Amino acid sequence: MAETVLSTHRLSRSFGPFKAVDGVSLEIARGTITGLIGPNGAGKSTFFNLLTGALAPDAGTVTLAGQDITGLPPSRLFELGMGRTFQIPRPFARMSVLENVMLAPTGQVGETVWGPFLSRKQMRDQERQIRDKAMEVLEFVTLGALADHPAGKISGGQMKLLELARVLMGDPALILLDEPAAGVNPVLTETLIGKIEELNRQGTTFVIIEHDMDLVMRHCDPIIALSEGRIVFQGSADEAMTDAGLLDAYLGTPLHA
């Protein structure tokens, strides 16, 4: 059996009387690209927000590599090796692409960079290290040539790549991506997927919320579906295509591979 990197136990969150996430228990196996799908309003983003400490659960637990992380703040989770991107990236528009990446929290290095006891030389050395690493991840996500551009002037797809670059500054073992392909042109989507698969081959685990069924079916295994805050399907792409419960959840939204 594959090792579990992240698990939830009866995770729940309501907004008033509305149960957005309703007792979700699941396990994410290390080394997978897990697809999280479900109709609009199914609770996918709320679920991510519960995993990453952006929202507090009403009940249930989240466990990362055997450690109970329920309710820990996003910055702490970043240090523990979990990174996430958002559905709508919000870079600092007037700063350069490179500066945006340099500002990402980096755990050990970032912790001490503004420390009061550092000499000027130590501070310069650390800044150089962060800059070098930021350039390296920008090259990796194919944005090296745009390093000095204002982040507000790059395309929506490039912003998704920038988000990935920011996350990679933390060397995460697990990356959660919220709709990486939404609003991204097909060429950049392919670039992004190529990078995700390259990182995955090197050992990074991914959980991806995505509405693009073609992308999910081709690149994600396993696939988990939420509907009305509950898991309605878990299995492979082939199984997803023929699952009655899943088709029900998507009534009126055909699943194309």
Ligand SMILES: Nc1ncnc2c1ncn2[C@@H]1O[C@H](COP(=O)(O)OP(=O)(O)OP(=O)(O)O)[C@@H](O)[C@H]1O
């Ligand atoms: N902060 C909030 N306050 C009140 N209701 C909320 C809040 N956040 C989410 N909801 C509700 O919870 C439900 C689940 O929303 P969520 O964004 O998690 O769904 P989703 O599956 O990510 O949908 P989509 O695919 O459209 O992004 C929705 O009905 C939404 O209106």
